[in-house]
Amino acid sequence: MTTADIEPEGRHGALPPWLLRLGRLLLSLVFTLFGLLLVTFVIGRVVPIDPVLASVGDRASASAYHAVYLKLGLDKPVWEQFLIYVNQVLHGNLGESVLTSRPVLDDIRDVFPATLELSTVAILLGTLVGIPAGVWAAVRQGRLSDQIVRILGLVGYSAPIFWLGLLGLLLFYAKLGWVSGPGRIDIAYEFDVTRVTGLMLVDCALEGQWPAFWNAVSHIMLPASLLGYYSMAYISRMTRSFMLQELGQEYIITARVKGVSEARIVWVHALRNAAVPLVTVVALSYGGLLQGAVLTETVFAWPGLGMYLTNSLGSADMNAVLGATLVIGAAFVTLNLLSDVLYTFLDPRVRRRG
Amino acid sequence: MLTGVRLFATAALSALALATAVPVRAATPADTLVQAWAIDDMISLDPAEVYEISASEILGNAYQRLVTYDVKDVSKLSGQIAEGWTISADGKTLSFTIKPGQKFASGNPITAEDAVFSLTRAVKLDKTPAFILDQFGLTKDNVDQMIVQTGPMSLDFHMDKPYAPTFVLYCLTSTVGMIVDKKEVMSHEANGDFGYGWLKTHYAGSGPFKISQWKPNEAVVLERNPNYGGPAPSMARVIYRHVPEPATQRLLLQQGDIDIARNLSSDDIKALKTNPDIKLESGVKGTIYYMGLNQKNQYLAKPEVREAMKYLVDYATIADTIMGGLVKVHQTFEPEGFLGAYDKNPYALDIQKAKDLLKQAGLPDGFKVTMDTRNTPDITGQAQAIQQTMAQAGIQVELIPGDGKQTLTKYRARNHDIYIGVWGPDYQDPNSNAQGFASNPDNADTSQVKTLAWRNDWDIPDLTKQTDAALLEADPAKRAAMYQDLQQKALDTSPFIIMFQQVEVFGIRKNVDGVIIGPSFNDNGFYDVTKH
Numbered sequence: 074m075t076t077a078d079i080e081p082e083g084r085h086g087a088l089p090p091w092l093l094r095l096g097r098l099l100l101s102l103v104f105t106l107f108g109l110l111l112v113t114f115v116i117g118r119v120v121p122i123d124p125v126l127a128s129v130g131d132r133a134s135a136s137a138y139h140a141v142y143l144k145l146g147l148d149k150p151v152w153e154q155f156l157i158y159v160n161q162v163l164h165g166n167l168g169e170s171v172l173t174s175r176p177v178l179d180d181i182r183d184v185f186p187a188t189l190e191l192s193t194v195a196i197l198l199g200t201l202v203g204i205p206a207g208v209w210a211a212v213r214q215g216r217l218s219d220q221i222v223r224i225l226g227l228v229g230y231s232a233p234i235f236w237l238g239l240l241g242l243l244l245f246y247a248k249l250g251w252v253s254g255p256g257r258i259d260i261a262y263e264f265d266v267t268r269v270t271g272l273m274l275v276d277c278a279l280e281g282q283w284p285a286f287w288n289a290v291s292h293i294m295l296p297a298s299l300l301g302y303y304s305m306a307y308i309s310r311m312t313r314s315f316m317l318q319e320l321g322q323e324y325i326i327t328a329r330v331k332g333v334s335e336a337r338i339v340w341v342h343a344l345r346n347a348a349v350p351l352v353t354v355v356a357l358s359y360g361g362l363l364q365g366a367v368l369t370e371t372v373f374a375w376p377g378l379g380m381y382l383t384n385s386l387g388s389a390d391m392n393a394v395l396g397a398t399l400v401i402g403a404a405f406v407t408l409n410l411l412s413d414v415l416y417t418f419l420d421p422r423v424r425r426r427g
Numbered sequence: 428m429l430t431g432v433r434l435f436a437t438a439a440l441s442a443l444a445l446a447t448a449v450p451v452r453a454a455t456p457a458d459t460l461v462q463a464w465a466i467d468d469m470i471s472l473d474p475a476e477v478y479e480i481s482a483s484e485i486l487g488n489a490y491q492r493l494v495t496y497d498v499k500d501v502s503k504l505s506g507q508i509a510e511g512w513t514i515s516a517d518g519k520t521l522s523f524t525i526k527p528g529q530k531f532a533s534g535n536p537i538t539a540e541d542a543v544f545s546l547t548r549a550v551k552l553d554k555t556p557a558f559i560l561d562q563f564g565l566t567k568d569n570v571d572q573m574i575v576q577t578g579p580m581s582l583d584f585h586m587d588k589p590y591a592p593t594f595v596l597y598c599l600t601s602t603v604g605m606i607v608d609k610k611e612v613m614s615h616e617a618n619g620d621f622g623y624g625w626l627k628t629h630y631a632g633s634g635p636f637k638i639s640q641w642k643p644n645e646a647v648v649l650e651r652n653p654n655y656g657g658p659a660p661s662m663a664r665v666i667y668r669h670v671p672e673p674a675t676q677r678l679l680l681q682q683g684d685i686d687i688a689r690n691l692s693s694d695d696i697k698a699l700k701t702n703p704d705i706k707l708e709s710g711v712k713g714t715i716y717y718m719g720l721n722q723k724n725q726y727l728a729k730p731e732v733r734e735a736m737k738y739l740v741d742y743a744t745i746a747d748t749i750m751g752g753l754v755k756v757h758q759t760f761e762p763e764g765f766l767g768a769y770d771k772n773p774y775a776l777d778i779q780k781a782k783d784l785l786k787q788a789g790l791p792d793g794f795k796v797t798m799d800t801r802n803t804p805d806i807t808g809q810a811q812a813i814q815q816t817m818a819q820a821g822i823q824v825e826l827i828p829g830d831g832k833q834t835l836t837k838y839r840a841r842n843h844d845i846y847i848g849v850w851g852p853d854y855q856d857p858n859s860n861a862q863g864f865a866s867n868p869d870n871a872d873t874s875q876v877k878t879l880a881w882r883n884d885w886d887i888p889d890l891t892k893q894t895d896a897a898l899l900e901a902d903p904a905k906r907a908a909m910y911q912d913l914q915q916k917a918l919d920t921s922p923f924i925i926m927f928q929q930v931e932v933f934g935i936r937k938n939v940d941g942v943i944i945g946p947s948f949n950d951n952g953f954y955d956v957t958k959h
Contacts (some may be wrong), residue, residue, distance in 0.1 A: 254686075
């Protein structure tokens with residue numbers, strides 16, 4: 074990129090285009106999050122569950138019940154409750170969870186790293202395997218290896234992850250003993266590791282606790298591989314179709330005519346172009362994983378966001394549900410932003426348009 | 428270039444091999460007991476607030492009460508922190524003396540001041556379990572005159588009526604009666620909250636273990652309390668891990684990564700029966716499975732229909748197959764393990780008898796009715812079986828599945844036809860269930876006292892009087908007989924089809940001994956556990 078590319082456009086308005094772009098993105102972020110909040114809030118109020126029950130239980134006296142009813146602001150009209158909540162959120166306060174009696178933000182800070190760690194390892198595995206598999210399938214379109222990749226992908230995409238998880242545990246943990254079981258780390262190490270980032274692998278590495286680190290690795294391997302398999306299935310399918318599209322283009326024929334090696338055509342010319350839409354696919358898969366893979370977290374006793382969210386939902390703990398939804402929404406939007414930025418680097422056309 | 432790739436591949440492969448070669452530990456540490464349990468119901472560790480099953484058990488291992496009972500024979504009441512008690516001539520005052528020389532985990536001595544503080548604090552904080560103490564005429568305003576310190580090691584507990592001493596003492600054995608360390612708690616007080624903000628996530632007790640860590644939805648860690656007055660537990664640590672999925676718990680147990688699995692399903696239990704490394708131990712719990720028939724429904728209001736429906740449940744089959752040993756048939760409202768428990772199970776599946784009764788009711792072809800069913804496997808399984816047997820006599824039951832909180836909300840508003848669910852007593856005294864099932868002081872929609880009888884619109888002035896009378900009976904034997912009479916009447920006429928009593932089953936590694944499974948949730952104890 075040269076400065077000459079940008080300058081002509083910079084003259085159109087008083088603001089530089091990147092600033093306009095950023096402004097647009099921020100505006101869409103605000104609207105997205107507000108919409109998310111509104112929808113979640115309305116759903117939370119429409120469900121026929123008494124939220125006071127979650128807090129005081131079935132046996133509370135009328136006075137204890139009433140005290141919580143007032144504390145939750147349920148005597149006020151719904152729109153007023155919503156305004157109060159939005160106002161709180163704007164002041165950086167997500168309220169207090171009814172279930173844990175702690176600020177929702179603290180709860181999320183505790184559970185989110187577990188999900189982040191699991192999803193990150195999973196998406197790395199999914200991408201590193203999924204893209205080459207997709208490319209390979211595209212190159213060998215219609216042949217046996219293409220069919221194998223297709224079947225593996227379909228199984229990964231359609232088999233319930235809950236079932237795969239239990240099966241995986243049974244085989245790799247119970248029968249073969251290759252990996253450790255549910256949970257993030259063995260009890261024996263649990264109290265040796267001080268929490269810094271909340272990412273178990275990082276915390277172990279920071280302290281140089283290598284036995285604990287490897288133990289954590291053996292715990293995360295199975296759930297991350299399963300989630301990775303799931304996203305691999307999607308990524309490989311998408312890679313295949315993007316690649317097929319590129320491989321049919323004229324520039325590929327030109328390259329072939331020029332005598333460029335087949336490997337270079339596939340891995341450099343075609344993949345380079347297929348990579349642009351793939352970024353979105355990977356980012357969306359990652360976003361999906363960050364919501365907390367509810368069932369995977371349940372089977373593997375992984376104390377992450379998915380488990381937190383289902384618990385809160387089951388107990389009508391609306392502050393926690395809204396808070397977690399906001400965080401997921403923010404993560405999703407941020408990932409989209411990042412993939413937009415990556416587009417700029419990968420696609421010269423976007424770069425020129427500013 | 429190629430060598431570089433190869434080098435990288437070799438490195439990556441060996442890293443992977445290293446990761447998978449880490450030996451999987453076959454056993455938990457010798458001085459640590461590890462349990463897997465669904466502990467997501469836990470919201471607080473403050474005895475004045477705790478009302479949840481998991482937290483009750485944890486407090487039971489970490490706090491002490493004035494009095495306690497023998498878990499093998501609940502009729503044997505004895506002092507725990509208290510040395511003894513006397514009852515005044517008018518029956519309205521209990522005077523306790525505290526054992527000398529006892530300490531809290533903090534090292535502070537246990538005195539009458541702590542006991543008075545703990546009980547008055549619970550009433551003043553007015554959290555959910557406060558009603559257990561309020562029953563004796565205690566309110567926020569009068570509690571300072573009702574529970575008074577009379578010496579460094581003695582206190583008086585005044586009541587508004589001469590309640591049965593067994594009633595008072597059993598109530599004091601519940602978690603709300605646990606004694607907290609006043610000095611420790613008050614050092615964390617903020618804005619006149621009696622240290623509640625601190626204690627709900629911390630510990631200030633005197634039991635065999637202290638609570639050293641609670642990570643919500645993750646783990647609770649108990650550590651041996653060096654200042655405990657009784658024999659020191661052999662376990663240095665008891666760890667509860669939150670594992671929501673029963674099948675996962677079973678795998679962990681089989682692999683030896685945990686010592687005890689707490690939420691095994693009937694399938695898991697069947698599978699573990701033949702495992703030589705695992706033993707199954709069980710104990711009856713107070714929780715009861717029942718159906719409530721709303722009397723606002725024109726059909727369910729007929730006495731013959733109620734009786735007919737009691738013959739349309741295949742009790743034995745459900746207990747043995749669907750519930751697989753996690754319940755036992757029990758048809759009276761006081762569970763086994765309570766004073767006045769009544770071991771009578773007169774009903775069994777009898778389609779013909781039910782048909783005859785329906786004919787008498789003028790409903791020879793049956794009728795249609797709905798049943799609100801919580802979407803958990805146990806309740807759903809029972810409901811489906813009941814639906815089948817009811818259909819054989821022409822009663823068409825439509826199941827309305829819902830989340831637990833959802834069905835409960837509807838039930839509490841008396842908007843159901845049939846509610847199927849569980850009920851656990853609030854404290855280890857027969858009055859708790861008698862009040863739920865056989866008392867309804869005001870059947871109006873605006874009533875302040877919404878008992879189970881109220882929820883089912885069962886208006887019973889006579890039984891209500893009888894339930895109240897049993898509360899004032901000083902003689903334990905006579906009192907027990909009064910509850911048995913109430914239960915017989917409920918069996919005959921009530922709109923409650925009481926079916927089962929919960930059996931709690933622990934899957935335990937063979938090398939672990941001394942687990943105590945008591946009748947109440949705060950009785951499950953781990954202070955006698957040894958490993959060999």
